[in-house]
Amino acid sequence: MADHGGGDGRRGLVAAGTRFLLRRPRVLVALAGWSVLEAAHTFALGFALARALDDGFLRGRPAVGLWWLAAAVCGLLAGALGTSRVYRSVAALTEPLRDALVRRVVGRGLYEAVAGGNTPSGAARAGSSSVVSRLTHQVEIARDSFAGLVMVSRSFVFTAVGALAGLFLLAPALLVVVLPPLAAGLAVFALTLRPLARRQRMFLEADEELAGEVGRTFAALRDVTACGAEERVRRTGLLRIETERRAADALARWSVFRALALGLGGRLPVVLLLVMAPWLLARGVTAGALAGALTYLTQALLPALQSLVHGLGGAGARLAVVIGRLREEPQPGAALPRAQATPGTPPPTHAPEPEPVHPALELRGVTFAYGPGAEPVLRGLDLVLPSDGHLTVVGPSGAGKSTLALLVAGLLAPTAGTVRVGGEPPTSVERRVLIPQEAYVFSGSVRDNLGCLLPAGGSATDQRMLAALEAVGAGELVRRLGGLRAIVEPRALSSGERQLLALARAYLTPAPLVLLDEAGSQLDPAAEERAEHAFARRPGALVVVAHRISSALRADSVLVLDGVRTRCGTHAELLEHSPLYRDLTAHWVPGPRR
Numbered sequence: 259m260a261d262h263g264g265g266d267g268r269r270g271l272v273a274a275g276t277r278f279l280l281r282r283p284r285v286l287v288a289l290a291g292w293s294v295l296e297a298a299h300t301f302a303l304g305f306a307l308a309r310a311l312d313d314g315f316l317r318g319r320p321a322v323g324l325w326w327l328a329a330a331v332c333g334l335l336a337g338a339l340g341t342s343r344v345y346r347s348v349a350a351l352t353e354p355l356r357d358a359l360v361r362r363v364v365g366r367g368l369y370e371a372v373a374g375g376n377t378p379s380g381a382a383r384a385g386s387s388s389v390v391s392r393l394t395h396q397v398e399i400a401r402d403s404f405a406g407l408v409m410v411s412r413s414f415v416f417t418a419v420g421a422l423a424g425l426f427l428l429a430p431a432l433l434v435v436v437l438p439p440l441a442a443g444l445a446v447f448a449l450t451l452r453p454l455a456r457r458q459r460m461f462l463e464a465d466e467e468l469a470g471e472v473g474r475t476f477a478a479l480r481d482v483t484a485c486g487a488e489e490r491v492r493r494t495g496l497l498r499i500e501t502e503r504r505a506a507d508a509l510a511r512w513s514v515f516r517a518l519a520l521g522l523g524g525r526l527p528v529v530l531l532l533v534m535a536p537w538l539l540a541r542g543v544t545a546g547a548l549a550g551a552l553t554y555l556t557q558a559l560l561p562a563l564q565s566l567v568h569g570l571g572g573a574g575a576r577l578a579v580v581i582g583r584l585r586e587e588p589q590p591g592a593a594l595p596r597a598q599a600t601p602g603t604p605p606p607t608h609a610p611e612p613e614p615v616h617p618a619l620e621l622r623g624v625t626f627a628y629g630p631g632a633e634p635v636l637r638g639l640d641l642v643l644p645s646d647g648h649l650t651v652v653g654p655s656g657a658g659k660s661t662l663a664l665l666v667a668g669l670l671a672p673t674a675g676t677v678r679v680g681g682e683p684p685t686s687v688e689r690r691v692l693i694p695q696e697a698y699v700f701s702g703s704v705r706d707n708l709g710c711l712l713p714a715g716g717s718a719t720d721q722r723m724l725a726a727l728e729a730v731g732a733g734e735l736v737r738r739l740g741g742l743r744a745i746v747e748p749r750a751l752s753s754g755e756r757q758l759l760a761l762a763r764a765y766l767t768p769a770p771l772v773l774l775d776e777a778g779s780q781l782d783p784a785a786e787e788r789a790e791h792a793f794a795r796r797p798g799a800l801v802v803v804a805h806r807i808s809s810a811l812r813a814d815s816v817l818v819l820d821g822v823r824t825r826c827g828t829h830a831e832l833l834e835h836s837p838l839y840r841d842l843t844a845h846w847v848p849g850p851r852r
């Protein structure tokens with residue numbers, strides 16, 4: 259995962275933020291002006307209260323006291339006006355930020371859609387629009403976080419200035435009591451801000467990863483069950499939960515410093531003021547000044563410090579993460595022209611580069627072991643299958659055939675190397691469909707069973723379903739069951755019949771790569787051959803993990819998994835060069851060809 263908060267990233271972020279602010283001097287001046295009015299209200303609050311007591315109520319002159327209280331109310335109204343104008347000025351700062359980010363995000367999204375080809379596929383359009391919608395959501399988070407940061411830091415500075423000025427005017431001795439703990443609290447806060455923000459960011463990222471994992475798992479529950487990957491999914495989920503728990507623990511430990519900063523800077527001055535009241539009174543500080551000082555501390559400084567301490571850590575970390583992402587997206591950004599990287603630059607009008615044609619499947623240096631200390635099942639495997647290729651995988655039991663199928667389906671991640679399906683990581687069920695040996699059929703109509711791997715929102719006509727059933731040799735079975743509306747009771751079907759339904763389901767999907775992992779193992783050889791022929795005629799690429807060696811003869815190429823002697827070639831080449839393949843085929847008695 260990218261370190262959005264790395265030194266360079268943070269410095270870049272601060273520099274970009276400073277440039278953004280300096281380009282708007284008028285808004286900054288207006289913001290400062292209205293903030294001064296807000297600060298005047300803070301000042302008036304304590305000062306007027308002190309005067310009301312000292313010059314009015316304590317001297318038996320209630321009219322003077324009330325006059326000062328009325329002055330405090332006027333200050334309050336002026337402060338409210340200042341606050342409302344402050345919001346406007348902050349909006350004048352944040353809206354241009356949002357506009358610049360939205361322009362950048364939408365420009366990139368449109369460019370991607372155009373660069374996807376003159377007639378982009380539905381999937382490409384959907385992918386592009388989902389990227390734009392995710393990024394615009396992040397833009398909203400960036401805007402809110404930025405506004406929050408401006409509000410809390412500005413509010414603290416002006417409130418502190420107003421309160422400290424008021425304390426000084428009431429009695430300079432008050433500052434002797436208030437300033438040291440306030441400075442200590444701010445120092446603790448400043449020193450722990452960076453590590454705390456880092457923990458906050460780690461927690462946010464762990465939280466997002468967990469949410470993403472849960473979302474992906476729910477979307478692929480049927481695939482997970484069908485491939486028997488429950489244990490792996492459970493372990494990955496637990497790992498993500500554990501990572502988030504650790505991040506939350508670390509954040510909680512560092513949050514203690516927030517409480518310490520608040521205690522030192524916001525609460526200790528109140529206690530000291532009370533404890534040292536006799537000393538202050540002995541030095542000429544009046545009772546009214548003491549009450550005014552308490553008002554400054556409890557009504558202005560403490561709330562402002564609270565907002566600063568809580569707001570700066572959370573909003574700051576969120577902003578750093580989100581801006582970092584917006585700078586990174588989209589991943590193939592390196593292919594974008596340089597001018598495209600500038601916020602607000604419109605998409606280029608020249609013809610986009612043609613999209614490279616990717617093979618259906620590409621493995622580069624794939625190594626996989628089931629545990630850190632376990633012997634790898636696959637070592638440095640390279641494999642390329644063209645978009646209409648037909649590959650059969652053979653090898654002795656335990657050679658890693660099913661493991662390879664799970665890696666290609668994205669249900670296992672390689673220990674080293676890369677797996678690409680159509681040039682992309684194999685995470686999307688729209689790119690590939692895997693039918694394992696244990697066919698998954700659920701209680702429901704035949705139609706539901708056939709359609710459950712269609713892309714979200716997709717459907718197939720009865721005609722297409724019936725054609726798929728006929729193609730793989732399941733037509734007779736479904737007629738016997740009572741047609742597409744008939745309810746399937748999985749336990750009432752033989753394992754071969756369940757495999758026929760699962761094969762028809764895979765045949766029906768638009769996935770450009772089909773993986774059959776001994777998916778016809780319970781069929782008789784003729785039925786298995788018929789199904790494989792159907793898949794070979796279907797547009798797209800096909801990988802068959804062979805149950806019978808006869809599958810190898812039907813493929814364009816054969817992969818013989820045999821540890822370090824793994825080889826790939828045509829049937830004839832392998833007969834010549836692979837002793838294992840010769841052994842495997844030696845006992846095969848060819849049946850009648852169809």
Ligand SMILES: Nc1ncnc2c1ncn2[C@@H]1O[C@H](COP(=O)(O)OP(=O)(O)OP(=O)(O)O)[C@@H](O)[C@H]1O
Pocket residue numbers: 628635653654655656657658659660661662
């Ligand atoms: N979940 C797992 N945890 C640990 N080891 C595993 C796991 N699944 C498979 N293995 C081991 O990995 C190796 C390859 O298994 P895999 O199922 O991929 O072989 P295969 O070639 O498909 O075998 P078969 O033809 O018998 O189905 C075997 O040694 C197996 O014991």
